[in-house]
Amino acid sequence: MADLRQFKLPDVGEGLTEGEILQWLVAVGDVVVTNQPLCEVETAKAAVELPSPYAGTVVELLHEPGTTVDVGAPIITIDLGGDGPAAAPAPADDTPAAGLIGGPAPGGRTSVLVGYGPKNTEAVRRPRRSGAAVADRATAPQVLPEADYGSGTERPPLLATAPDATTKPVRHGGLEIGRAAEQHAGYTTAASAQAVAPGRRAPRPLAKPPVRKYAKDAGVDLATVTGTGPGGVITRADVDAVRTGGAAAQPARTPAELAADAGTVVRFPAPEAGTEGREQRIPIKGVRKHTAAAMVSSAFTAPHVTEFLTVDVTRMMALRERLAARPELAGLKVSPLLFVAKALLLAARRHPMVNSSWDEAAQEIVVKDYVNLGIAAATPRGLVVPNIKDAGRLSLAELAGALADLTATARAGKTSPSAMSGGTITITNVGVFGVDTGTPILNPGESAILAFGAVREMPWVHKGRIKVRQVTQLALSFDHRIIDGELGSRFLADIGAVLHDPGVALAL
Amino acid sequence: MTAVPEAQEMVDPVPGAAAPHLPAQPELVQLLTPEGERVEHPEYALDVTDDELRALYRDLALVRRWDVEATALQRQGELGIWASLLGQEAAQIGAGRALGDDDMAFPTYREHGVAWTRGVDPLQVISLFRGNDLGGWDPLATKFNLYTVVIGAQCLHATGYAMGIQRDTADAAAIAFLGDGATSQGEVNEAMIWAATFDAPVVFFCQNNQYAISVPIERQSKVPLFRRAAGFGFPGVRVDGNDVLAVLAVTRAALARAREGSGPTFIEAFTYRMGAHTTSDDPTRYRLADELEEWKLRDPIARLKAHLSRSGKAGPEFFAAVDAEGDELAKHIRSGTLDMPDPAPTEMFDHVYAEQTDEIAAQRAAFLAYQEGFEK
Numbered sequence: 001m002a003d004l005r006q007f008k009l010p011d012v013g014e015g016l017t018e019g020e021i022l023q024w025l026v027a028v029g030d031v032v033v034t035n036q037p038l039c040e041v042e043t044a045k046a047a048v049e050l051p052s053p054y055a056g057t058v059v060e061l062l063h064e065p066g067t068t069v070d071v072g073a074p075i076i077t078i079d080l081g082g083d084g085p086a087a088a089p090a091p092a093d094d095t096p097a098a099g100l101i102g103g104p105a106p107g108g109r110t111s112v113l114v115g116y117g118p119k120n121t122e123a124v125r126r127p128r129r130s131g132a133a134v135a136d137r138a139t140a141p142q143v144l145p146e147a148d149y150g151s152g153t154e155r156p157p158l159l160a161t162a163p164d165a166t167t168k169p170v171r172h173g174g175l176e177i178g179r180a181a182e183q184h185a186g187y188t189t190a191a192s193a194q195a196v197a198p199g200r201r202a203p204r205p206l207a208k209p210p211v212r213k214y215a216k217d218a219g220v221d222l223a224t225v226t227g228t229g230p231g232g233v234i235t236r237a238d239v240d241a242v243r244t245g246g247a248a249a250q251p252a253r254t255p256a257e258l259a260a261d262a263g264t265v266v267r268f269p270a271p272e273a274g275t276e277g278r279e280q281r282i283p284i285k286g287v288r289k290h291t292a293a294a295m296v297s298s299a300f301t302a303p304h305v306t307e308f309l310t311v312d313v314t315r316m317m318a319l320r321e322r323l324a325a326r327p328e329l330a331g332l333k334v335s336p337l338l339f340v341a342k343a344l345l346l347a348a349r350r351h352p353m354v355n356s357s358w359d360e361a362a363q364e365i366v367v368k369d370y371v372n373l374g375i376a377a378a379t380p381r382g383l384v385v386p387n388i389k390d391a392g393r394l395s396l397a398e399l400a401g402a403l404a405d406l407t408a409t410a411r412a413g414k415t416s417p418s419a420m421s422g423g424t425i426t427i428t429n430v431g432v433f434g435v436d437t438g439t440p441i442l443n444p445g446e447s448a449i450l451a452f453g454a455v456r457e458m459p460w461v462h463k464g465r466i467k468v469r470q471v472t473q474l475a476l477s478f479d480h481r482i483i484d485g486e487l488g489s490r491f492l493a494d495i496g497a498v499l500h501d502p503g504v505a506l507a508l
Numbered sequence: 509m510t511a512v513p514e515a516q517e518m519v520d521p522v523p524g525a526a527a528p529h530l531p532a533q534p535e536l537v538q539l540l541t542p543e544g545e546r547v548e549h550p551e552y553a554l555d556v557t558d559d560e561l562r563a564l565y566r567d568l569a570l571v572r573r574w575d576v577e578a579t580a581l582q583r584q585g586e587l588g589i590w591a592s593l594l595g596q597e598a599a600q601i602g603a604g605r606a607l608g609d610d611d612m613a614f615p616t617y618r619e620h621g622v623a624w625t626r627g628v629d630p631l632q633v634i635s636l637f638r639g640n641d642l643g644g645w646d647p648l649a650t651k652f653n654l655y656t657v658v659i660g661a662q663c664l665h666a667t668g669y670a671m672g673i674q675r676d677t678a679d680a681a682a683i684a685f686l687g688d689g690a691t692s693q694g695e696v697n698e699a700m701i702w703a704a705t706f707d708a709p710v711v712f713f714c715q716n717n718q719y720a721i722s723v724p725i726e727r728q729s730k731v732p733l734f735r736r737a738a739g740f741g742f743p744g745v746r747v748d749g750n751d752v753l754a755v756l757a758v759t760r761a762a763l764a765r766a767r768e769g770s771g772p773t774f775i776e777a778f779t780y781r782m783g784a785h786t787t788s789d790d791p792t793r794y795r796l797a798d799e800l801e802e803w804k805l806r807d808p809i810a811r812l813k814a815h816l817s818r819s820g821k822a823g824p825e826f827f828a829a830v831d832a833e834g835d836e837l838a839k840h841i842r843s844g845t846l847d848m849p850d851p852a853p854t855e856m857f858d859h860v861y862a863e864q865t866d867e868i869a870a871q872r873a874a875f876l877a878y879q880e881g882f883e884k
Contacts, residue, residue: 010585013788034842035580046790053584147842149835303798360801481798 544814598808602755689720749779
């Protein structure tokens with residue numbers, strides 16, 4: 001016989017009122033054991049997994065992922081009976097079992113100390129003895145379900161008590177940004193208290209305790225006062241303004257009306273100045289979404305270290321002109337990027353560990369004998385990183401041709417998915433935008449990325465004298481799990497040595 | 509060109525934490541390596557029988573099972589909050605099992621492992637986190653003080669208690685538990701000054717779990733914590749906090765030193781909080797998953813299990829039996845939590861003072877009369 005129970009969204013922090021369901025980890029029909037994770041929920045404080053309080057079969061998921069659910073609202077129905085047709089939850093299930101939070105405690109009192117927030121659990125006030133007859137409260141205790149954690153090797157993970165960032169959306173900025181967002185939300189809701197969406201509780205007006213008492217004594221309802229203090233806080237003067245205006249019972253006037261009051265200076269929180277039409281909301285999708293996911297995945301799995309090197313490349317620039325005149329390279333673009341690519345390939349051959357990837361699942365480092373050289377390219381659709389397959393085997397002319405093809409294809413927006421997969425190491429040519437350098441983020445699955453800055457004429461000490469030389473900056477980010485500071489430094493120094501004096505290439 | 513000088517020793521930006529390669533911690537006392545290999549230390553010998561090793565494993569495993577169940581109960585809305593000890597089991601069990609019957613422990617709010625060794629029922633700890641009471645066990649009977657949420661305050665209590673032991677000329681010691689963040693608190697430093705000055709028989713047992721909520725240790729201290737003890741005038745020891753044997757040996761030595769009148773010791777148990785600070789915290793906002801993966805390799809339970817298995821001191825039947833016992837414990841905790849009755853409203857008047865005062869008795873009577881004013 002079916003024994004349907006609903007699990008209500010608990011307050012997993014302290015005093016939270018709602019949470020967003022990020023994803024379901026079970027599906028209808030799944031058999032779950034006690035403490036098996038059911039879903040991921042993000043609240044104002046944390047993204048957490050909710051473990052099942054019941055062992056049984058999932059009958060219904062009550063909310064789509066992405067839905068924000070009030071604390072105390074049912075989110076899933078689980079059948080403890082395990083057989084019989086799945087029917088709608090029995091009405092009795094709306095009242096939690098005695099002793100469960102949100103339900104009558106064995107003592108007949110509603111527990112508000114823990115579990116669902118105060119919003120959903122109204123304290124039941126008993127009448128004084130002189131009062132009316134007491135309503136009979138059904139407190140028939142339900143049998144508590146027996147915990148079943150599963151057994152043996154089939155046993156699912158009971159609860160990830162150690163959070164795993166790889167399965168959780170990592171939100172940037174953390175607490176500070178969160179607080180700023182809350183404060184901002186506070187501004188806008190306070191300013192538009194009149195336009196609160198139906199079903200949403202109007203926020204409590206912001207005021208300091210002495211002002212609350214002052215307003216109460218004066219008979220002014222704070223909900224009718226527009227705050228002019230920092231962050232929309234109601235001040236004593238605001239209360240006075242309403243009281244002297246005899247407007248205690250009137251609905252709050254708009255800030256504009258208040259501003260019109262002679263002698264009343266009204267300061268608005270910044271968003272009140274009118275963001276209407278001045279903000280653009282762009283859906284996160286396509287290349288942007290892909291880029292964001294890749295960046296987050298890379299930044300929060302591989303510990304990045306970035307090192308910098310400033311190089312005098314005057315000789316390289318001179319060589320470039322001479323080489324461009326050679327018949328082998330006729331018709332090809334002999335760019336500084338070509339030299340950087342060649343220098344990187346030579347240095348990578350000398351230090352193969354930089355051309356590797358971290359295989360978490362296998363607990364192995366994969367060192368690659370081939371170099372698929374990625375080139376970060378700005379395209380109309382956003383950042384793409386196509387790579388030149390087996391670039392280490394190409395002659396300078398072939399490399400120049402491949403670079404030209406790659407950039408032309410990328411700019412035309414025609415880069416194929418295969419051209420973007422399998423990269424082993426990457427160059428990002430930020431110099432073309434006129435900047436000196438940056439701290440690049442690794443392309444996921446790779447261990448090193450080189451940023452190449454603009455080549456500028458700079459005063460430089462050359463042979464003991466200050467001369468005008470052509471100078472550039474290199475920045476190498478690498479995965480510190482695989483590459484120690486020593487290896488990263490040597491690799492970068494070798495690249496710099498070739499760019500400074502291309503003749504060094506003969507020795508590498 | 510600008511030459512990069514010969515690669516020098518690379519200084520890790522997060523000493524010991526982001527890349528805590530334990531062998532590179534020269535001052536760390538260790539008796540059991542992360543791989544489960546038994547090693548000797550010149551100053552801290554430990555004779556431990558096979559039965560004792562198995563008992564320690566059981567302690568570690570059951571305390572973790574309790575912790576997992578309590579975390580789940582909080583996520584199911586049954587506890588207001590829970591402070592997980594995940595990853596710190598060895599530090600707590602090792603310290604707890606080093607205590608003698610007459611030694612008195614002063615915990616923070618995370619010492620579930622020590623509570624376990626003192627015989628406190630997990631449900632009594634749970635009822636505090638469920639909001640049913642403010643700590644229901646008898647501190648004198650269990651020799652385990654009530655949980656102290658005020659950071660570092662218990663160090664003063666322990667020092668005062670230890671000075672009492674001194675005046676009673678009793679053969680006992682006090683141990684104060686604290687975290688790395690607490691070392692930045694005034695109370696902790698005051699307690700250490702008093703303890704040093706009076707040679708009080710107290711051990712300051714600091715679990716350096718690398719984070720004061722979200723603040724990493726290197727932003728709180730310019731020196732390894734155990735070196736601070738020298739400034740107060742007593743010894744400081746850094747022990748591998750994920751090695752239950754080393755913690756046991758080091759804590760025993762410190763307690764013996766205290767009992768014989770040689771004064772306090774500061775123990776820094778170098779460990780890692782594998783979970784969140786509490787269930788209200790999200791550590792993915794301030795630390796890298798990579799760091800957690802590093803520490804998983806040094807799991808305090810896995811290394812003892814490896815040692816027991818490899819040396820043939822325990823087989824699959826033993827581990828299966830402990831797992832089964834863990835599930836029974838979890839069921840006891842779960843059903844006990846759901847069945848937990850609300851406390852009587854008058855209980856709050858009953859344990860304010862050791863002996864009831866007239867003032868509190870009058871308040872109790874007035875409250876009862878008020879309650880009687882309502883219909884049932």
